[in-house]
Amino acid sequence: MNTDRQAMAFGLGAVALWSTVATAFKVALSHMSPLELMWIAALVSWVLMGALVVQRGQVSEALRRGWSTALWAGLMNPVAYYLVLFAAYDRLPGQEAMALNYTWALAMALLAVPILGQRLTRMDIVAGLVAYAGVWVIATRGKVFEVAFADPLGVGLALVSTLIWALYWLLNARDRRSPMVAQWQNFSVGVPVLTALLLFGPGFQWHGGVALGAGVYVGLFEMGIAFVLWQLAVQRVSRTAKVSILIFLSPPISLMLLYLVVGEPILLSTLVGLALILAGLGLQQWQTAPPPQDEAAR
Template identity: 65%
Template sequence: MTQDQRAIGYGLGAVALWSTVATAFKWSLAEMRPIELISIASTVSWVFLGGLLLYQRQDRRMLLRGWGTALWAGMMNPVAYYLVLFAAYDLLPGQEAMAINYTWALALALLSVPLLGHRLTAGDMLSSLVSYFGVWVIATRGDIFNMAFESPTGVACALISTVIWALYWLLNRQDHRPPLVAQWQNFTVALPVLWALVAWQEGFHGYSTGALAGSIYVGLFEMGVSFVLWQMAVHRISRTSKISNLIFLSPPISLLLLHVVIGEPISLSTLWGLMAILAGLILQQVAARRDRRHHPTPLSDAG
């Protein structure tokens, strides 16, 4: 097996895990509040990542650096991002929250214009219009001429989560910490805040073993193993374009799992909206590759 084949295997493993997390979110949120789910999941992920650092015998000097960055980065991810995202999943059907969350790549492209001085191309604008039309279809549940959303707060939370996630990655462009160290430090900073919020909101409430297992699953696989697998894929692949399209496998699998495990009926408006969102994301990738060919930069990826 070649190095690229191994990298694609790691990427497929990460995508497979990401495809299951919408189901795990809804499973746990049926009994837990968002703050309870994020606190337990973050604790599990912190233990997993810390154990991995110990196993790798990470240089202690690396662990002592970068805490200034971790102070604000940890407040964005996991605290702000997952609190808003889980609120969206709590208020919306899982299929709707999941589909809208996939527009984070568009938020990244749009925010890079004022923050990084990037150009807003015709391809960017077209892809954004197509994808956000898909969001509108989902938000109105197919009644696109009706302004009365079923859950405006849920839709707003889903969209705000994409902005937080995009801002997190844009602001982290100058973060020189190793990814695994950065993730563990962020969770280290976040945990006292999360547990304080739990205590402020009257602590943990009773819930079933299944809900607890779901929160552990989220922490271990959504925040932990999938992150490691994707980092392994990115760092081993010869051209990132070979794995970037793998993410498009996740939404249909997520829809199927939500239907089979949670019992959510797959809404026709979600299907049409998701198709528009994915079409917009594909248009964005095509436009970005064409732009790189015509305006190559020393930092651009060969893909």
């Protein structure tokens, strides 16, 4: 029980930090481009993860093996995923981009069918229909019978980010690297790529202390400390479901912060759509698990 209490504390800490990042994204993107934000955040996260790898005595592991996986994994996360996600946040209200991004778990369930050969249950199908009905409500801003999106490119980018994130985790299903080492190696690949894109693109520009602080915050907390806290929570809890349910606390806190800090009026369509998305995620998560003997027979 003491271990479970520790896990819940770590999990709540991670969720609390993740709840602030939609606001941090919007603050940072009001001062700089998605690529500039990505470069600052990735650099900060790379330094943090490197320090943790040294502190844990994993330097030898980090330097000697795993780089063949990191070469492609690092291009997916952080480079492709966060660039697409930040581009979506740059075009959409934070509340809409945040809500749409929550469909990645359902995207992963759908993509697991062709990639891992898994089967969809009836509940998976129902959950997907419910959640993507929420996506439609958000994308049309409540005008569900009109095929006219307020920002079709922004909606498309948000949904593509969920596909990249889902693919990343599915393709990493057999990754034998420890999570901290994998994160540092991926960012070791990503940071030089982002640096090259910035040098041969807009170049380095100074946007002020607020912009820099927001970028450092994203790298330190969204990509760094929150990841470590969540890893500790999953490692210590007796059942993963106990901490995974905490993620449902994040959206309402994110909406409140976007309203208080950024000044975004909360749209009724966002509330309805987000409720449908979370209902779909809940149906998917709480479906009855097969008995132990059935699992062993597979």
